[in-house]
Amino acid sequence: MPDEIPNPKGEGVATRIISGGAGLVFKGSGFYLTDYGRNAHRTQGDAKAAGGEGKGGDAKGGEAKSGDSKDEINRAARTLGAPDGFNAVVTRPSDPAFGEWATNAAMVLARPLGRKPREAAEALIAAIDFAAIGASGAEIAGPGFINVRVDAGALARVLPSIVAQGERYGRHDSGADRPVVVEFVSANPTGPLHVGHGRQAALGDAISTLLEWSGWRTSREFYYNDGGGQIANLALSVQARAKEQGGDDAFPFPVNGYHGEYIREIAATYRAQHPHDAAADDLDAIRRHAVAALRAEQDLDLRAFGVTFDTYYLESSLYGDGRVARTVDALRASGHTYEKDGALWLRTTTWGDDQDRVMKRSAEKGGEYTYFVPDVAYHVTKWERGFGRAINVQGSDHHSTVTRVRAGLQALGIGIPEGYPEYVLHQMVTVMRGGEEVKISKRAGSYVTVRDLIEEVGRDAVRYFFVMRKGDSQLVFDVDLARKQSDENPVYYIQMAHARLCGIFRVGDVDPATVTGDGVDLGVLVEPAERELVKALADFPAMLAGAAAALEPHRVATWLHDTAGLVHGWYHKHHVLGEPEPILRARLVLARAARTTLANGLAVLGLSAPERM
RNA sequence: GCGCCAGUAGCUCAGUUGGAUAGAGCGGCAGCCUUCUAAGCUGUUGGUCGGGGGUUCGAGUCCCUCCUGGCGCGCCA
Numbered sequence: 001m002p003d004e005i006p007n008p009k010g011e012g013v014a015t016r017i018i019s020g021g022a023g024l025v026f027k028g029s030g031f032y033l034t035d036y037g038r039n040a041h042r043t044q045g046d047a048k049a050a051g052g053e054g055k056g057g058d059a060k061g062g063e064a065k066s067g068d069s070k071d072e073i074n075r076a077a078r079t080l081g082a083p084d085g086f087n088a089v090v091t092r093p094s095d096p097a098f099g100e101w102a103t104n105a106a107m108v109l110a111r112p113l114g115r116k117p118r119e120a121a122e123a124l125i126a127a128i129d130f131a132a133i134g135a136s137g138a139e140i141a142g143p144g145f146i147n148v149r150v151d152a153g154a155l156a157r158v159l160p161s162i163v164a165q166g167e168r169y170g171r172h173d174s175g176a177d178r179p180v181v182v183e184f185v186s187a188n189p190t191g192p193l194h195v196g197h198g199r200q201a202a203l204g205d206a207i208s209t210l211l212e213w214s215g216w217r218t219s220r221e222f223y224y225n226d227g228g229g230q231i232a233n234l235a236l237s238v239q240a241r242a243k244e245q246g247g248d249d250a251f252p253f254p255v256n257g258y259h260g261e262y263i264r265e266i267a268a269t270y271r272a273q274h275p276h277d278a279a280a281d282d283l284d285a286i287r288r289h290a291v292a293a294l295r296a297e298q299d300l301d302l303r304a305f306g307v308t309f310d311t312y313y314l315e316s317s318l319y320g321d322g323r324v325a326r327t328v329d330a331l332r333a334s335g336h337t338y339e340k341d342g343a344l345w346l347r348t349t350t351w352g353d354d355q356d357r358v359m360k361r362s363a364e365k366g367g368e369y370t371y372f373v374p375d376v377a378y379h380v381t382k383w384e385r386g387f388g389r390a391i392n393v394q395g396s397d398h399h400s401t402v403t404r405v406r407a408g409l410q411a412l413g414i415g416i417p418e419g420y421p422e423y424v425l426h427q428m429v430t431v432m433r434g435g436e437e438v439k440i441s442k443r444a445g446s447y448v449t450v451r452d453l454i455e456e457v458g459r460d461a462v463r464y465f466f467v468m469r470k471g472d473s474q475l476v477f478d479v480d481l482a483r484k485q486s487d488e489n490p491v492y493y494i495q496m497a498h499a500r501l502c503g504i505f506r507v508g509d510v511d512p513a514t515v516t517g518d519g520v521d522l523g524v525l526v527e528p529a530e531r532e533l534v535k536a537l538a539d540f541p542a543m544l545a546g547a548a549a550a551l552e553p554h555r556v557a558t559w560l561h562d563t564a565g566l567v568h569g570w571y572h573k574h575h576v577l578g579e580p581e582p583i584l585r586a587r588l589v590l591a592r593a594a595r596t597t598l599a600n601g602l603a604v605l606g607l608s609a610p611e612r613m
Numbered sequence: 614g615c616g617c618c619a620g621u622a623g624c625u626c627a628g629u630u631g632g633a634u635a636g637a638g639c640g641g642c643a644g645c646c647u648u649c650u651a652a653g654c655u656g657u658u659g660g661u662c663g664g665g666g667g668u669u670c671g672a673g674u675c676c677c678u679c680c681u682g683g684c685g686c687g688c689c690a
Contacts, residue, residue, distance in 0.1 A: 089630095089631090089632085091629065091632080092629075093633080094628095094629095094633090094635095094636080095633080095634085098633075102632090102633085104631090104632055104633095104671095107632080107670065107671085108670095110670075111670085117670075141633075142632090142633050143632090143633075143670070143671075144670085145632080145633065188690075225690060227690090228689080228690055229689070229690075230689085230690060256689095341688080342688090343688050344688095345688095354615070354616070354686070355686085357688095358687085358688045359688095360688085361688040362688060364688090365688045366688085367688095368688090370687090370688065370689085370690090371689075371690045372690090375690095395684085396617070396618065396683085396684055396685080397684055397685065398684095398685085398690095399616085399617050399618085399684075399685060400616080400617085400684095400685050400686060401690095402617090403616095425617080425618080425684095427618065427619075427683070427684075428683070428684070468626085468627095469625090469626065469627090470626090470627085472618055472619070473618085473619065473626075474618090474619070474682090474683065474684095476624095476625065476626095478625075481625090481639080484652095489652085490638070492652055493638090493652080493653090495652090496650080496652055496653075497653095499650075499652090500649080500650060500653085501649095503649060503650060504649050505649090506649085507649045507650095508649065539629090542629085543629080546629070546630095550630090554626095554627085555627095555629085558626095558627055558628090558637085561627095561637075561638080562627090562637075565637080565638095568653060568654070569654070569655095571649080571650095571653085571654090572653065572654045572655085573654080573655095575648075575649065576649060577648090577649045578648075578649080591649095612650080613650075613652065
C-alpha cells in the first residue's frame, strides 16, 4: 500500500507508489519487486486542491479581448461576402503608433472579394461595430492593415477586473477539469540530480502549473527506472568502495562503475550502519542501502528546488503486479510480434520506427525483457488511470524512445490515440563558470549537481535560467551571471519591479486591499508608458493560454522580463505618491494590477515575488 | 548513411504560428542619485535572419536543397 508523505506546500497529501523502507526485494533476475498495488489513482481527486477552475479573463467592462475583436471583424467580413473558411488575424502591433489592435483581414479578403486591399479595408471599417469592441476609431495603414485605436479609459477598464480576480487573474478553464499526467525528472537512483535534471524539473513543474492555470487537473509524476543493469552496477560500485575502505584493495572496480565521490560516501555510511557486514559481502543489503541513500538525496535536491510530485512510480512495481507479463501477452496476441534469433521482437516499424525492437532477449543474452516493455506497460497504466492526456518531459537524448513507446501502445489496439503520450524534449545544458565549460559526466563523477547550483546562485535564479529559453535550444547556464545580484541578472530585474510596486504602497501607507478601482476615473492614464503597461497586463491571460497550449514556459519568462521593463520605465518617469488626487488614485490602481499580474507570472514559474529586496 | 533539434547583433537569446522599419539583455560608447528602492533609468553603437532556390500581395517564419553544430540510431537504460 502506498505511503502517504506530506506535501511541503501543505496542500493535502501526495501518494507515492513505492514502499518507504524495506519495499525493495531482490529477485533473482535482477529486477525488484515492491508492494505497489493498483491504487495510484486513489488521491487523484485531491490533486487539484490548489488549482481550481478559473473563469479567466473576465472582459466585463474591460477592454475587449482579441477574441471579441476577431469575432466582430469576422462578422463584418461575412456581411461583405467573405468565404466560409475566413478567419481574421488580430494582433497587438509592436509599434504603439499603430494603435491597440491591428488586423490584416482586408489584405486577405482582397482577392476573394475581387477588390483592392485598401478598398476592402474601407468597406470593412464601415461594417465593423467599433463600439462593440471598445474601440474609439480605426484607420487604414500601409498596404491595407486596419489599425484600431482604443482610448485611455476603455483601455484601462481591464485594471479593476485584474484587481478583482487577484491571484486568479490569468486562469482559464479550457482544460475543463480533465486529468493530465506530467512526467518529468524520472532520474535513475544511481546518483545525485545533475543540471539536466534541473532543467527538466523547472520545465516540467512550470508546464504542470501552466496546465493547472488552464483548467487541467494536473498530476506530477516521477518514474523510477530502478530495474536493469544500472542498479546492479551501482551496487557493485558501492561494494568495491566499501571493500577498499575496509582495506581490501584487490576487489575489482566494475568496468562501467560509478566513479563519483558520492559512491565513497555511500560506502562509508553503509559500513557505519552495517557493522556485521564488515567485509561488504552482502550485495543485496548494499544495493538497498545505496538506492535508499540516493533517493533521499534526490528528494532533498527536489525539495531545495521547490518541486513536489504527486506520484512516484517504480518501474520495479510493474513486474510485481504482473503488468509487464500482461503487456507482453497482449502484444503477442495482437499479432505484431515475431521471434528471431531466439529473441521476441515487436514490429515497431509498422508505426514508423526505423527498425523493429527486441522485447525479450534471447536465452544466451539472459532472457530478460528490454527496458521498453516496462515503458509500454507503464504508459498503459497512465491511460488506465484515467489520464486521457500524458506529457513526458525528457532530455533530447531520449527522443528515440518516442516512436517505440507510441508504437507499443498502438500495437496493443486498446484505443490509445496515436500521439499519446506527448513529449517535450529539451536540449542539453552547458554550464559555464569563469568563461570555461564545466564538464558534466555522471560516470566520471565530476559534474555539477542541481544542489550545487541552488547553493551557489539561489533557487529562483536557477529556476528562471532553466525556463527562460525554449526547450528546443541548447542552454548555456552562466553561473557567474546567475549569481550576480544586479541589473544584468534578469530574475532580479523582474523581482525588483514587483518589489518597487509594493514599495509604493508601503511608503505611501496605502492598504492595497482598499484600491479596487471603484469610482476611479482611469481615463487619466494617458501617458504612453502607462498605456503600454496596461496593454501588457491585459495580454497576460492570452499569453498564458498560448504558453500552455504550446507547452512553452519560456514565453512566460519573456513576458515577465518585458513587462518588468515597462514597470521600471513607468516608475522612473511617473510618480504615484504626491500626484494630484485623480492621478494618484488611477495610478494606484495600475500599480496594484501590475503587482498582482507580475506576482502571478512569477508564481507560474515557481518563483518568489518578494515585497522588498 | 538515417532520424530529431538548432543556426537571428561581438555574446546569450526572443520573434504572438505568414504581416508594417527584425526585437530584448549583456558587452562597447555617452549621460542620470535632495522626490515612491541607482538591485534602477535615458540615449547610442551594432544585422547578407547559415548559403542558394521556390511558394504569394508579403517569408526570420512555409516547401526543396546544400553547409555547420548538438543529440540519437544496441538483444544498454
